[in-house]
Amino acid sequence: MIINRRNLLAGAGSVAALTLADLAMSPASAAQLKAIGLQLYTVRELFQKDPVATLETVAKIGYREVEYGGGGYDAMDHAMLRKTMDRLGLRAPSVHIGYDALLGQFDKSVTMAKSLGADTVILPYMTDQYRNEQAWEAALPNFNRFARDLRKAGLGFAYHNHDFEFTTKPGGVSLYDRFLKATDPALVKVELDLYWAAHAGENPAALIDRLSTRLYAYHVKDMRADRSMTAVGNGTIDFGALFKLKGSAGVRHFYVENDEAPAPYIPDITTSFRTLRSLRF
Numbered sequence: 556m557i558i559n560r561r562n563l564l565a566g567a568g569s570v571a572a573l574t575l576a577d578l579a580m581s582p583a584s585a586a587q588l589k590a591i592g593l594q595l596y597t598v599r600e601l602f603q604k605d606p607v608a609t610l611e612t613v614a615k616i617g618y619r620e621v622e623y624g625g626g627g628y629d630a631m632d633h634a635m636l637r638k639t640m641d642r643l644g645l646r647a648p649s650v651h652i653g654y655d656a657l658l659g660q661f662d663k664s665v666t667m668a669k670s671l672g673a674d675t676v677i678l679p680y681m682t683d684q685y686r687n688e689q690a691w692e693a694a695l696p697n698f699n700r701f702a703r704d705l706r707k708a709g710l711g712f713a714y715h716n717h718d719f720e721f722t723t724k725p726g727g728v729s730l731y732d733r734f735l736k737a738t739d740p741a742l743v744k745v746e747l748d749l750y751w752a753a754h755a756g757e758n759p760a761a762l763i764d765r766l767s768t769r770l771y772a773y774h775v776k777d778m779r780a781d782r783s784m785t786a787v788g789n790g791t792i793d794f795g796a797l798f799k800l801k802g803s804a805g806v807r808h809f810y811v812e813n814d815e816a817p818a819p820y821i822p823d824i825t826t827s828f829r830t831l832r833s834l835r836f
Contacts, residue, residue, distance in 0.1 A: 585835035585836060586798070586799060586835065586836050587834070587835055587836075588798075588809055588831055588832070588834065590619040590620050590808075590809075591617070591618055591619065591620070591809060591811065591828055591831050591832065592618060592619070592620030592621060592622055592648070592808050592809060592810040592811065593613055593618045593620070593621050593622070593810060593811050593812075593824060593828075594621075594622045594624055594651075594774060594810045594811065594812035595609075595613075595621055595622065595623055595624060595625065595626055595628065596624040596625040596626065596651070596812060596814065597811065597812050597813050597814070597816050597820065597823070597824060598613070598626075598816070598820045598821075598824065599625040599626035600626075600818075600820070601820055601821075602625075602626035602627075602628070603626045603627045606626070606628070606631060606636060606639075607635075607639050610636075610639050610640065610643060610645060611639075611643060612821060613645070613824070614643035614644060614645050616821075616824065616825050616828050617828055617832060618645070618811075618824075618828060619644065619645060619646070620645065620646055620647070620648055620808060620810070621640070621645055621646075621647050622647060622648070622649050622650065622651065622677070622772075622808075622810050623647055623650040623651060623671060623673075624650070624651030624677075624679055625651070628650075629652075629656070629667065633667055633670040633671055634670060636671060637670060637671055637672055640671075640672070646672055647671045647672050647673050648672075648673060648674055648675060648772075648807070648808055649673050649674070649675040649676070649677050649713070649746070649771075649772065649808065650667070650668050650671055650673045650675075650676060650677065651677045651678075651679035651715070652664045652667075652668070652676050652677070652678065652679075653678070653679065653680065654678060654680075654681060654682075654685075654694070654697075657676070657678065657697075657701050658697065661701075661704065664676065665705070665708045665710065668710060669708075669709075669710070673710070674710060674711060675710060675711035675712065675713055675744075675771060675772075676701075676705055676710055676711070676712055676713075677712075677713050677714070677715050677746050677772075678698065678701070678712070678713070678714050678715065679715045680715070680717065681694065686719055686723050686730065687723075687725060688725035688726060691725075691730050691733060691734075692733065692737070695733065695734060695737040695738060696737070698712075698714065698734070698737075698738050698743055699737075699738055699739050699742065699743060702738075702739065702742035702743045703742060706742060711744060711771070712742065712743055712744065713743070713744035713745055713746045713771040713772070714734065714738075714743060714744075714745060714746065715746040715748060715774065716731065716745075716746075716747065716748050716751055716752060717748065717751045718751045718752075718754045718755035719755075720734065720755075721752065721755035721756070721757055722755050722756070735766075735769075740768070740769050743769075744769050744770070744771035745766050745769045745770050745771060746771055746772045746773070746774060747762070747763070747766065747770060747772075747773055747774070748773075748774035748776070748812070749773055749774065749775060749776070749792060749794070749797065750774070750776040750777065750778050750784060750792070751774075753778055753792060754778065754782055759792070759797055760796070760797060760800060763797060763800050763802040763803055764800060764801065764802040765802070766802060767801075767802040767805070768805055770802065770803065770805055770806050771806070771807060771808070772806060772807060772808035772809070772810060773803075773806055773808070773809050773810065774810050774812045775787055775794060775809055775810060775811050775812065775827070775831065776811070776812050776813050776814070776827075777789055777790030777791070777792050777794075777827075778790045778791055778792055779791065783815070784813050784814060784815045784816075785813070786813060786816075786823045786824075786826040786827045786830070787811060787826070787827035787830045787831055788826060788827065788829075788830030789826065794831070794834065794836075795834055795835070795836035796836070798834075798836045799836040809831065811824060811827040811828065811831065813827070
């Protein structure tokens with residue numbers, strides 16, 4: 556075969572075109588988050604003052620899911636909140652309900668979760684009194700009981716971490732390891748707060764692969780070099796690398812959260828949304 560200048564240029568053009576096409580197609584062929592959620596604790600001060608206006612703002616930014624937590628939502632008119640969400644095209648797949656409420660007001664908690672359209676109840680926090688070996692071990696059987704009773708009511712159950720579960724290690728065994736060992740993996744799922752896990756010194760990627768099928772949702776918040784919280788995209792965590800891990804395959808919800816979002820809050824959650832909306836992995 557004789558290769559002349561015309562053939563060479565044509566071939567080079569084809570290669571260039573193919574390369575450009577590949578580059579153009581690669582973002583579209585990469586995974587993208589379908590529905591980005593917001594944990595409303597991030598905007599709790601706004602929500603407590605005017606829940607309807609807050610939900611309207613959240614929807615206008617582009618969020619399609621919310622997770623209730625804080626802001627006094629448990630004492631609000633849940634039918635009104637649900638009606639507002641329906642009008643705005645929002646849904647609340649999960650709600651945060653405290654340990655004491657699940658212990659003492661279980662039926663009321665179930666009614667509230669269902670009224671808001673949730674399919675899962677998240678236990679968000681354990682206070683200082685439970686952060687020792689004896690109290691923690693005594694509480695864990697209740698996690699299993701909550702999960703069994705919630706399943707009977709048609710709801711799932713998951714636990715949300717902070718950092719203390721990893722850093723508190725009575726007898727050399729962390730509270731988180733004790734939690735994983737003592738709870739039924741088929742019933743008790745995990746809402747993994749990626750920031751708090753990293754803040755505790757855990758390797759998020761290794762933790763994700765370890766948890767794998769137990770993962771229900773992520774709390775997505777970023778961490779600056781000084782380990783403080785910041786909007787997604789303004790920190791050091793490579794969320795794309797974490798989301799494409801095999802262990803992330805079953806994660807159903809991705810909730811933006813910033814416990815320490817600065818007032819007026821809306822710019823912070825807008826930055827996080829735009830970062831995740833453009834993320835390809």
